[in-house]
Amino acid sequence: xxxxxxxxxxxxxxxxxxxxxxxxxxxxxxxxxxxxxxxxxxxxxxxxxxxxxxxxxxxxxxxxxxxxxxxxxxxxxxxxxxxxxxxxxxxxxxxxxxxxxxxxxxxxxxxxxxxxxxxxxxxxxxxxxxxxxxxxxxxxxxxxxxxxxxxxxxxxxxxxxxxxxxxxxxxxxxxxxxxxxxxxxxxxxxxxxxxxxxxxxxxxxxxxxxxxxxxxxxxxxxxxxxxxxxxxxxxxxxxxxxxxxxxxxxxxxxxxxxxxxxxxxxxxxxxxxxxxxxxxxxxxxxxxxxxxxxxxxxxxxxxxxxxxxxxxxxxxxxxxxxxxxxxxxxxxxxxxxxxxxxxxxxxxxxxxxxxxxxxxxxxxxxxxxxxxxxxxxxxxxxxxxxxxxxxxxxxxxxxxxxxxxxxxxxxxxxxxxxxxxxxxxxxxxxxxxxxxxxxxxxxxxxxxxxxxxxxxxx
Numbered sequence: 001x002x003x004x005x006x007x008x009x010x011x012x013x014x015x016x017x018x019x020x021x022x023x024x025x026x027x028x029x030x031x032x033x034x035x036x037x038x039x040x041x042x043x044x045x046x047x048x049x050x051x052x053x054x055x056x057x058x059x060x061x062x063x064x065x066x067x068x069x070x071x072x073x074x075x076x077x078x079x080x081x082x083x084x085x086x087x088x089x090x091x092x093x094x095x096x097x098x099x100x101x102x103x104x105x106x107x108x109x110x111x112x113x114x115x116x117x118x119x120x121x122x123x124x125x126x127x128x129x130x131x132x133x134x135x136x137x138x139x140x141x142x143x144x145x146x147x148x149x150x151x152x153x154x155x156x157x158x159x160x161x162x163x164x165x166x167x168x169x170x171x172x173x174x175x176x177x178x179x180x181x182x183x184x185x186x187x188x189x190x191x192x193x194x195x196x197x198x199x200x201x202x203x204x205x206x207x208x209x210x211x212x213x214x215x216x217x218x219x220x221x222x223x224x225x226x227x228x229x230x231x232x233x234x235x236x237x238x239x240x241x242x243x244x245x246x247x248x249x250x251x252x253x254x255x256x257x258x259x260x261x262x263x264x265x266x267x268x269x270x271x272x273x274x275x276x277x278x279x280x281x282x283x284x285x286x287x288x289x290x291x292x293x294x295x296x297x298x299x300x301x302x303x304x305x306x307x308x309x310x311x312x313x314x315x316x317x318x319x320x321x322x323x324x325x326x327x328x329x330x331x332x333x334x335x336x337x338x339x340x341x342x343x344x345x346x347x348x349x350x351x352x353x354x355x356x357x358x359x360x361x362x363x364x365x366x367x368x369x370x371x372x373x374x375x376x377x378x379x380x381x382x383x384x385x386x387x388x389x390x391x392x393x394x395x396x397x398x399x400x401x402x403x404x405x406x407x408x409x410x411x412x413x414x415x416x417x418x419x420x421x422x423x424x425x426x427x428x429x430x431x432x433x434x435x436x437x438x439x440x441x442x443x444x445x446x447x448x449x450x451x452x453x454x455x456x457x458x
Contacts, residue, residue, distance in 0.1 A: 001058055002038050005082075008050045013088070015039040024083050027068040027075035030331050031391055032420060036063070036077035041088045045163060045171060045202040051084065052200070052450075053169040061453045064196040066106070066138025069130040071334045072419025074142070074195050079453050084200065086137050092116050100208045101160060101177055106137025106201050113206065123211040125152035129321040137201045143193035145415040147321075150371030151242040151278075154415075156192045161205030164191055166198065167446025177205045190441065195417050196452040198445035212242060214279035217313040218288060220295075220304040221269025225345045227300040228271055232341070232370055234291055234300075235275060239284060243276040247367035251323045254365065258326035261318055267303035273370075274320050276313075323367050323378075330380035331387065332365070333394035337405055338414035341373045347408055348375065354400055359393060361385070374414040377401070402428045418456045426458055 005014050015024070016038055025036035037060075042048045055062050063081040077083050086107035094103040100122060104113055110124075111131040117124040126139065128146030138144075140162070144155045152158075162174040174188040175181055191198055222228055228246055235241060249270050255261060264272070279285055288306075295301045307313040324332075339347045348366070355364050361382060368375035379397065381390040402412055406428040413422050413429075426435060439457055 001060070002082075004054065004058070005038060005040060005051075008047060008054060009040050009042070013041040013043070015041075021077075024065050024068070024085050025077045027070040027073065027419075029071055029073040029076055029419070029421060031333070031387070032073045032076045032078065034076050034078065035080055036083045037080040039065075039083045039085055041085050043088045045165060048084070048165045048200050048202055049169055049171055051082075052165055052167065055082070055450050056167075056169060056448050059448065059450070061450050062200075063452055064137070064141065064200050066135035066141070067109070067130065067133040068138075069134045070138070070142065070419060071336070071416045072413065073421045074417050074419030074452070074455050075138070076420060078420060081453065086135060086202075089202065095120060096177075099177065102206050102208060104136045104204045104206055106135065106140075106203065108136045110134045110136065110139060117208045118211070120208070121211070122208040124158070124206065124208055126155050126158060129324060136204050136206070140192050140201050140204055141194060141196050142415065142417045145369070145372070145374065147243050147245060147369060148276075149369060149374070150236075150244055151240075156189065158207045159188065159192060159204055160207050162188050162191055162201055163203035164199040164201050167448065167451045172199075175205075190445075193417075195419065195456045197442050197456050199451065212278045215242065215276055215313065216279065216285055216288070217274065217276050217307040217316045218292065218304060219264045219316050219319070220273045220275075220292070221265065221267050221302045222271045222273060222300065223269060223302055225271065225348050228273060228370060229345045230298075230300045231273055231295055234295055235277075235288070236371065238291065239288055240278045240280050241275055241371065242278055243274070244369070244371035245274045245320050245367070246370045247272050247274075247320055247323060248365065250363060251327075251365045251367050252319060254326040255319055255322045259318065259322055261315060261322070264316060264319060265303045265305050269302050272319075274316060276317075320367065323365065327365055327378055327380055330363075331390070332378040332380050333391065334379075334416075335377040335398070335401065335412075336414045336416045337375055337377070337401070337410060337412055338373045339375070339405070339408045339410035341371070343408050343410070344368075344370055344373055344375065347404065347410070351377075351401060351404060355379075355397065359397055362390075362393060372414075373410075398425075405429070420455055423454075423456055423458050 024039045026034040061081040065085045089105035089107040161177045363380045365378040
């Protein structure tokens with residue numbers, strides 16, 4: 001049956017070897033076995049449509065593959081799927097100077113779009129550490145967030161149109177770049193965050209904006225989580241922040257061991273906050289320094305530094321952004337969850353106590369986008385612990401964590417999606433009635449269940 005793929009794709013756009021399966025058949029999730037049946041590389045929307053129609057006719061499962069930077073198994077082939085890689089669809093075109101929009105094919109690398117916007121004197125604000133490998137189609141499929149959600153929101157805010165191929169094989173052009181469109185259900189927003197379960201995104205109309213002015217980075221050392229929230233309230237309501245990030249001394253330790261970077265200042269603290277602010281008017285930085293002194297006098301801050309150049313800003317950002325790379329050798333078991341910003345301190349204190357008391361043999365690295373309530377919990381495998389025993393312990397910790405999230409009315413996945421790893425716990429975040437509606441929506445767009453099987457919905 002796979003031989004029929006040659007009726008749709010040239011032979012060099014079909015891969016059947018194990019090396020390709022290992023590269024394209026899985027995402028960054030470390031603990032799930034992968035088993036694709038083939039990898040294909042469409043070059044346009046029409047080829048994607050032909051593939052979906054073929055798959056429907058022959059009852060073949062399909063799985064979209066972008067940059068594969070996800071952490072929930074959403075891009076891991078677990079059921080002999082044909083993996084659909086979009087890396088040959090990387091055109092950026094149809095720039096509109098008046099609308100400040102551009103059309104991106106699904107395989108465009110996030111950083112490529114950011115650089116394109118800069119060339120046009122504009123700015124694409126969705127940003128995260130995986131910018132150099134993540135793809136726009138995948139960003140849309142997961143409604144990617146990142147480090148500047150506090151100021152600019154999620155991917156959803158910057159998508160004014162989509163071209164998609166549904167599980168029926170229909171091509172839909174959704175919203176077509178309009179800012180206002182009061183003509184019923186906005187199907188565009190159903191596809192944003194759908195993790196490839198309704199259809200394949202092939203083109204995205206992206207809204208750009210003028211670049212920010214004179215960004216400055218400040219980093220602080222603090223002794224308690226309560227002080228983190230105090231600092232947030234002080235700066236958030238008085239200054240134009242673009243980011244407010246927190247990480248622990250354990251996270252910093254791993255970054256400094258892995259990189260050539262230096263400590264931000266002499267004082268050792270338990271928690272670190274990195275904030276970025278825009279000088280939209282005169283006196284912003286002076287006001288920030290006054291607030292820093294105020295927080296220091298109140299005992300909320302132990303030490304701090306302010307970037308004096310773009311190079312120093314990048315160095316300070318690396319102390320936060322290099323955490324995932326610095327801990328990757330420890331086979332980290334990752335969770336990204338969210339609670340309301342006002343509940344961050346209470347949740348962290350309670351969960352940290354459980355981890356210390358019951359999982360003392362496992363090192364835990366915390367970091368997060370405090371400004372939007374998104375927390376990342378990375379449990380690192382001890383060298384002398386088997387992978388099976390490690391996963392067993394992590395899943396045990398998950399039970400308590402997800403029960404807490406349900407109590408706090410939070411989310412078991414803030415930005416990495418549900419994929420395969422979290423779908424069974426969806427009831428901790430969504431009601432049974434909601435889940436039934438989600439299943440019904442999925443059935444409308446993919447009646448045969450051929451897209452991303454086993455992902456997102458239990």
